[in-house]
Amino acid sequence: MTSSAPSATGAGKSVRTCIARVALFALAAAAVTGLVRLVGADEVAEVLGRCAFVVPLVLVCEGARIAVELRATRALYGALGVRIPLGALVRSHLVGYAMTTALPAGRTVAEAYVAATLSRFSTPAKAASVAAVSHTIALAANALVGAVCFLATCALTGMSALTIAIGIHTTMVGLAAIGLTLVSRSRWALSVAERAARSLAPGPRAEALLVTLEATRDACRVHEGLPGAPLALHVVARALQALGIGLLLGAASESRGPATLLRGLVGQAVHLVGSSAGDLVPFQLGATDGGFALAAPSLGVSRADAVGVALLLHAAHLVWTAVGALVPLLRTTEGRPDEGAGVPNRAVSDPGRGFSP
Numbered sequence: 001m002t003s004s005a006p007s008a009t010g011a012g013k014s015v016r017t018c019i020a021r022v023a024l025f026a027l028a029a030a031a032v033t034g035l036v037r038l039v040g041a042d043e044v045a046e047v048l049g050r051c052a053f054v055v056p057l058v059l060v061c062e063g064a065r066i067a068v069e070l071r072a073t074r075a076l077y078g079a080l081g082v083r084i085p086l087g088a089l090v091r092s093h094l095v096g097y098a099m100t101t102a103l104p105a106g107r108t109v110a111e112a113y114v115a116a117t118l119s120r121f122s123t124p125a126k127a128a129s130v131a132a133v134s135h136t137i138a139l140a141a142n143a144l145v146g147a148v149c150f151l152a153t154c155a156l157t158g159m160s161a162l163t164i165a166i167g168i169h170t171t172m173v174g175l176a177a178i179g180l181t182l183v184s185r186s187r188w189a190l191s192v193a194e195r196a197a198r199s200l201a202p203g204p205r206a207e208a209l210l211v212t213l214e215a216t217r218d219a220c221r222v223h224e225g226l227p228g229a230p231l232a233l234h235v236v237a238r239a240l241q242a243l244g245i246g247l248l249l250g251a252a253s254e255s256r257g258p259a260t261l262l263r264g265l266v267g268q269a270v271h272l273v274g275s276s277a278g279d280l281v282p283f284q285l286g287a288t289d290g291g292f293a294l295a296a297p298s299l300g301v302s303r304a305d306a307v308g309v310a311l312l313l314h315a316a317h318l319v320w321t322a323v324g325a326l327v328p329l330l331r332t333t334e335g336r337p338d339e340g341a342g343v344p345n346r347a348v349s350d351p352g353r354g355f356s357p
Contacts, residue, residue, distance in 0.1 A: 021104065021282065028278075028285035032311075035289055039303040047308030051251040058316040061244035065237040066097055066320070072137065072230035072237075073114070076130045079227065082122045091327050092117040098324025101317045104280040111135050132184045133227070139177035140226050141234035145242070146170030146272055152265035157298045166269040169276055181226065242268035248312055252305040263299055267309070270295045283314055283321075 036044050070093045077084050095117075096110035103109050111131045119127035147170050153163045246264020253263070270291045278287020289310040292299070296306035 024104075024280070025282045025285065028281045028283075028287075031286040032289050035286075035293060035307060036311075039293065039307050043302070043304035044308050044311070047252055047305050048312065051248055051308060051312055054247045054251045055312055055316060057247050058244040058312070059319055061240045061247075062316050062320050065240045066093055068233050068237045068240065069093060072233040073118075073130065073134060075230050075233070076133055076227065077118070077122065077126070080122070080126050080130070082126060084118055084121050088118060088121060091330075094320075094324040094327045096324070098321040098327075101284075101321050102282050102325075104282065106279075107138065108135070129184075132180065134230070136177050136180045136184070137226060137231050137234050139173050139180065140231055141238055142272060143170050143174035143177055144231075144235055145238040145268065146173060149242075149265045149269035149272065152262050153269050153298070156262055156266055160298065162266070162269065162273075162295050162298050165273045169273050173276075177226075238268070241271070244316065245271060245309070245313065248309040249299055249301060252309050253299075253301045266295070266299055267292075270299070271313070283317060285314065288313070 070089050073093070074084060074089055092114045096114045099110040099113055100106040111134060114134075115127040115131035118130075146166055150163065150166045150170055153160070153166055157163055242264045245267035246260050249263045249267050250260035253260075271288055274288035274291030275284045277291070278284035281287055289307055292306040292310040293303050296303045299306060301309070
């Protein structure tokens with residue numbers, strides 16, 4: 001009777017969380033529906049038909065983004081002397097992409113999932129360090145691309161509300177990247193975690209957790225600052241996203257040439273700000289759509305064009321999300337973690353095993 005109480009409490013919490021997410025998604029979907037009606041459903045439908053031929057190219061850009069970020073993860077593990085099987089990397093990143101787009105605060109959840117999935121080929125400490133460094137690099141890449149988008153937006157619209165918004169976003173993300181870099185490598189953060197662990201989980205569990213945390217910090221220190229190659233790959237990933245947005249905007253405005261590239265950067269600015277504002281909403285539904293509608297004059301398109309572009313971008317994300325959601329249903333043929341991974345089995349069974357560079 002007693003043992004079933006925590007289980008019942010956990011199940012009730014899961015149900016409430018699920019209901020909240022569904023309700024939030026329903027509200028966002030209703031907001032998008034209202035926005036489409038406001039700008040004109042017929043006009044939006046015409047834009048969808050006119051720009052549909054670009055969607056396969058946007059899908060290619062999104063697929064290339066996944067591949068580039070996968071390569072960055074492989075490089076981070078390689079710096080720690082760990083070789084991850086390609087199949088495991090592909091599966092974890094496809095599922096991670098689905099989590100990033102479909103779940104609230106999806107990027108953080110996805111990094112945790114990828115680390116948990118790949119830790120069986122390494123150690124929990126190394127996997128956690130790669131997750132921390134990868135998240136930091138993603139933030140830094142967003143800041144670098146955001147800075148370029150800020151300049152493009154400033155050139156196209158002057159010191160507009162969109163320019164100020166992307167400037168604030170870029171500054172905050174850059175500061176977050178610097179802060180996470182310092183915290184993941186500092187003795188002070190480790191001492192705070194030590195006090196928290198001893199108060200929340202006293203005894204052997206706390207000791208094992210502290211050993212893992214210290215090993216994670218040591219593994220993070222192997223990556224001095226921000227690793228150049230993985231950072232460059234994440235910048236390329238964001239550039240591919242900007243290219244996809246630029247292709248959609250170019251098809252909507254029927255323009256070509258340098259103006260399309262500039263609009264793509266401004267569109268990426270809108271997407272970055274909208275995604276951050278709607279980070280807790282599945283698919284950032286409503287936030288990015290509203291952002292594109294508000295920024296339509298800056299993008300050189302009508303509001304119906306802007307909403308149509310946002311919907312087609314959602315469609316491209318939905319396709320890859322569906323692929324990622326189907327991946328866990330596929331059978332895997334990999335052997336034990338030590339077959340081809342270059343690490344012994346005790347890396348999996350000993351969560352407190354440290355790291356030796």
